[in-house]
Amino acid sequence: MYLGIDCGTQGTKALVLDTHSGRVLGQGSAAHRLISGANGRREQEPADWLQAFEQATAQALQQAGVSGREILGIGVSGQQHGLVLLDGKGQVLRPAKLWCDTESAAENAHLLDFLGGDSGSLERLGVAIAPGYTVSKLLWTRDRHPEVFARIAHILLPHDYLNYWLTGRFSAEYGDASGSGYFNVRTRSWDTELLELIDPDGALVRALPELIESHRCVGPIRPQVAERLGLNPRALVASGGGDNMMGAIGTGNIAPGAITMSLGTSGTVYAYSDQPQVSPHPQVATFCSSSGGWLPLICTMNLTNASGAIRDLLGLDIDTFGALVGEAPVGAGGVLMLPFLNGERVPALPHATASLHGLTSDNLTRANLCRAVVEGTTFGLRYGLDLLRDSGIRSDAIRLIGGGAKSAAWRQIVADIMGAPVACPQHTEAAALGAAIQAVWCASHEHGEALSLDDLCERCVTLDDTRGAQPDAQRSRAYEGVYQRYREQVQQLQ
Ligand SMILES: Nc1ncnc2c1ncn2[C@@H]1O[C@H](COP(=O)(O)OP(=O)(O)O)[C@@H](O)[C@H]1O
Numbered sequence: 245m246y247l248g249i250d251c252g253t254q255g256t257k258a259l260v261l262d263t264h265s266g267r268v269l270g271q272g273s274a275a276h277r278l279i280s281g282a283n284g285r286r287e288q289e290p291a292d293w294l295q296a297f298e299q300a301t302a303q304a305l306q307q308a309g310v311s312g313r314e315i316l317g318i319g320v321s322g323q324q325h326g327l328v329l330l331d332g333k334g335q336v337l338r339p340a341k342l343w344c345d346t347e348s349a350a351e352n353a354h355l356l357d358f359l360g361g362d363s364g365s366l367e368r369l370g371v372a373i374a375p376g377y378t379v380s381k382l383l384w385t386r387d388r389h390p391e392v393f394a395r396i397a398h399i400l401l402p403h404d405y406l407n408y409w410l411t412g413r414f415s416a417e418y419g420d421a422s423g424s425g426y427f428n429v430r431t432r433s434w435d436t437e438l439l440e441l442i443d444p445d446g447a448l449v450r451a452l453p454e455l456i457e458s459h460r461c462v463g464p465i466r467p468q469v470a471e472r473l474g475l476n477p478r479a480l481v482a483s484g485g486g487d488n489m490m491g492a493i494g495t496g497n498i499a500p501g502a503i504t505m506s507l508g509t510s511g512t513v514y515a516y517s518d519q520p521q522v523s524p525h526p527q528v529a530t531f532c533s534s535s536g537g538w539l540p541l542i543c544t545m546n547l548t549n550a551s552g553a554i555r556d557l558l559g560l561d562i563d564t565f566g567a568l569v570g571e572a573p574v575g576a577g578g579v580l581m582l583p584f585l586n587g588e589r590v591p592a593l594p595h596a597t598a599s600l601h602g603l604t605s606d607n608l609t610r611a612n613l614c615r616a617v618v619e620g621t622t623f624g625l626r627y628g629l630d631l632l633r634d635s636g637i638r639s640d641a642i643r644l645i646g647g648g649a650k651s652a653a654w655r656q657i658v659a660d661i662m663g664a665p666v667a668c669p670q671h672t673e674a675a676a677l678g679a680a681i682q683a684v685w686c687a688s689h690e691h692g693e694a695l696s697l698d699d700l701c702e703r704c705v706t707l708d709d710t711r712g713a714q715p716d717a718q719r720s721r722a723y724e725g726v727y728q729r730y731r732e733q734v735q736q737l738q
């Protein structure tokens with residue numbers, strides 16, 4: 245038995261995987277608190293992640309009817325880009341700034357200038373640093389909280405921090421590291437000179453964790469943590485990775501040919517590549533995968549946070565919301581929503597705000613508003629998919645995951661707007677599943693067996709035939725017109 249954990253923005257998900265049958269035996273989840281403030285502040289207390297880890301794990305074990313003693317390995321997936329700062333005793337120095345925190349957008353612009361703009365950043369790092377990436381959070385901490393900055397002994401990403409808590413070791417792997425903004429995706433190494441620009445004394449460079457390859461384990465679980473979680477003290481902790489990298493493994497996207505689309509708090513679209521073919525489009529991030537290759541990706545910052553905001557505003561539960569989305573016509577009766585509540589990464593509109601267009605006294609209905617937010621957020625993913633297609637990604641096979649993929653109406657809208665068939669894996673919690681699969685793979689290397697990741701994905705990732713969606717030619721044609729209207733509105737904001 246292996247445990248997969250995904251520390252997402254809204255909560256932690258855990259699952260127990262039986263590697264012999266490839267079946268998920270039990271799942272659990274626990275919510276996270278979000279600290280929001282003016283100027284785009286979005287932070288979380290790492291201590292909350294630990295508590296959620298514990299709760300979700302206990303639930304998953306209970307549902308599986310499995311003793312924690314049977315767990316042979318643990319894989320951890322985490323929201324990308326967050327910054328966890330620790331002092332010399334391994335204590336958290338301040339709340340973690342998250343991927344969706346735009347408070348350090350000015351610092352990002354400053355660093356991007358230093359790198360020579362998007363093209364300089366692409367040339368040097370293989371990615372164009374964007375607001376939300378980790379590196380600008382370090383500059384922000386230096387300038388706004390010098391007393392904290394002076395005490396930094398370790399800089400970790402969320403999943404690195406959870407691995408540290410589990411094992412006592414400071415490590416990182418290529419997938420998540422490639423979203424830091426101080427990592428070169430071509431050479432798979434830290435860009436220490438960029439960190440020295442922020443801190444010429446070299447303390448940040450000394451605070452970097454050790455990089456390990458995706459197929460390695462960080463080490464065994466610490467006895468006191470094993471006891472707290474009721475787990476086998478011999479369980480091995482895998483390298484883990486960013487949630488999108490783990491979502492790739494959990495959807496079997498570990499070779500060229502498939503596209504994974506995630507409808508989580510963020511919206512992401514990505515496809516595996518075995519070469520670091522850096523896209524000329526700065527909005528396409530050529531991250532590393534957590535399976536040995538690369539994972540060109542686009543990310544929108546407004547997805548289920550936007551649909552959730554409209555749902556809350558109208559006082560609807562999830563099922564009623566889904567029913568209303570299904571009731572409204574294609575194009576929401578002329579209501580177009582630009583859902584940029586948090587600014588936006590793709591399209592690149594860091595300072596944009598959300599807006600509603602085309603409202604009349606006839607079309608201002610709850611159903612149209614619900615459909616408009618789903619369509620508007622999905623147009624952002626189409627915009628990103630077009631950039632990926634333009635960068636050479638040829639596949640049309642979309643695997644849909646994340647909370648929003650539970651909605652039948654949303655799945656159909658994705659198929660119609662993308663003009664491509666959509667398939668859902670049995671487990672929409674693909675990042676947690678990918679983490680568990682990666683844990684089996686890493687443990688097998690540790691034991692000298694080196695199982696094939698391909699075989700493991702084949703055994704553990706199955707598609708759910710009842711939740712696919714085929715594009716409808718008439719609706720897809722109608723959506724082309726609405727999408728052009730979206731693009732025109734976006735252009736006016738650029
Ligand atoms: N049936 C549904 N229809 C629409 N949205 C849903 C549905 N089920 C869950 N969600 C949305 O998915 C969100 C959680 O998605 P998830 O992928 O777990 O996010 P994250 O990984 O960012 O924490 C919930 O907040 C909710 O808004």
Ligand SMILES: O=C(CO)[C@@H](O)[C@H](O)COP(=O)(O)O
Pocket residue numbers: 252253254322323324325343376423486487488508509510511512543
């Ligand atoms: O910033 C990105 C990818 O670059 C996000 O995709 C985060 O990794 C957060 O993911 P979710 O919490 O939405 O799953």
